[in-house]
Amino acid sequence: MAHKAGYVNIIGEPNVGKSTLVNALLGEKLVITNPKAQTTRHRILGILNGDDHQLVLSDTPGILEPQYKLQQRMMHAVDEALIDADVLVMLVELGQTPERSELLLKRASRFDGTKLLLVNKIDTGDQVKVAEALQRWQEALPGVKVAAISALHGFNIDDLRSWLIGHLPEHPPYFPKDDLSDRDQRFFVSEIIRQHVLDQFKQEVPYSTQVVVNSFGEAEDIVRIQADVIVMRESQKGILIGQGGTALRRLGTAARKDIEAFVGTKVFLDLKVKVDPDWREDEKKLRNYGY
Numbered sequence: 001m002a003h004k005a006g007y008v009n010i011i012g013e014p015n016v017g018k019s020t021l022v023n024a025l026l027g028e029k030l031v032i033t034n035p036k037a038q039t040t041r042h043r044i045l046g047i048l049n050g051d052d053h054q055l056v057l058s059d060t061p062g063i064l065e066p067q068y069k070l071q072q073r074m075m076h077a078v079d080e081a082l083i084d085a086d087v088l089v090m091l092v093e094l095g096q097t098p099e100r101s102e103l104l105l106k107r108a109s110r111f112d113g114t115k116l117l118l119v120n121k122i123d124t125g126d127q128v129k130v131a132e133a134l135q136r137w138q139e140a141l142p143g144v145k146v147a148a149i150s151a152l153h154g155f156n157i158d159d160l161r162s163w164l165i166g167h168l169p170e171h172p173p174y175f176p177k178d179d180l181s182d183r184d185q186r187f188f189v190s191e192i193i194r195q196h197v198l199d200q201f202k203q204e205v206p207y208s209t210q211v212v213v214n215s216f217g218e219a220e221d222i223v224r225i226q227a228d229v230i231v232m233r234e235s236q237k238g239i240l241i242g243q244g245g246t247a248l249r250r251l252g253t254a255a256r257k258d259i260e261a262f263v264g265t266k267v268f269l270d271l272k273v274k275v276d277p278d279w280r281e282d283e284k285k286l287r288n289y290g291y
């Protein structure tokens, strides 16, 4: 039987559920998700392998007008997803209209392969609202397949996965068949820590935070990890550490538990908070951080 393989790249505005959809299609939690916008900062591949197929899913940062260099790099990651897509998934959420999706539609118009418009979060509305949304999007994008899903609740996800695999071109696998991602364990460890910063701290702190894993030492039955949580101001450092170090301990404990589940062994996690006022604007630092 011929082997099928290809890239299904998901783009959309911040917070519409792109990362949740990647996890739902993979059937496991690979990439971090959060109610706060701009959770995803990199292009991250999640790979779904079958005997006769390899579906490479590409998560991307939410599309926005960049205000600083980090966001410019994030939009570069979105642009990359327009280059190698076999299928481009435009993800929107219920309630979002074509008229107010200019950033998404402008970018998607640059791609002329197979496109799919998915309306996500249909669990938040009724059938009438969903039908109206599908009709509006279909009118705005004639010739593009339009469908409704709930990534969080798994609605229409099995059908979508089958449809995507069915639309992959005949091609040998792009990655070894036991790979789950193009990213390594260190990357996902830093993302898990960042996920807990997003969970535990308000607005400004997560947007100013970068996590760097400095060492990842694997011993027989424990992994020793040292990571820096980098913020932009002394005041943010104070918030992250908290009174008597309570906030940082809470962050460390929560992150450690998730990292243990991810690596499958006990973990010793040493977190340090550092201040670097300009990491979001410095080309060289951003490159070092993988942006």
Ligand SMILES: Nc1nc2c(ncn2[C@@H]2O[C@H](COP(=O)(O)OP(=O)(O)OP(=O)(O)O)[C@@H](O)[C@H]2O)c(=O)[nH]1
Binding pocket: 012, 013, 014, 015, 016, 017, 018, 019, 020, 021, 032, 033, 034, 035, 036, 037, 038, 039, 040, 041, 060, 061, 062, 063, 120, 121, 122, 123, 124, 149, 150, 151, 152, 153
């Ligand atoms: N009710 C509902 N919520 C959803 C659904 N899909 C995702 N969400 C929620 O929407 C929020 C954003 O989800 P993400 O997957 O992080 O969104 P994203 O598009 O990757 O966001 P960025 O990376 O910030 O651009 C999270 O709180 C999800 O739980 C859905 O089908 N229904």
Ligand SMILES: [Mg+2]
Binding pocket: 018, 019, 020, 032, 033, 039, 040, 059, 060, 061, 062
């Ligand atoms: Mg995301």
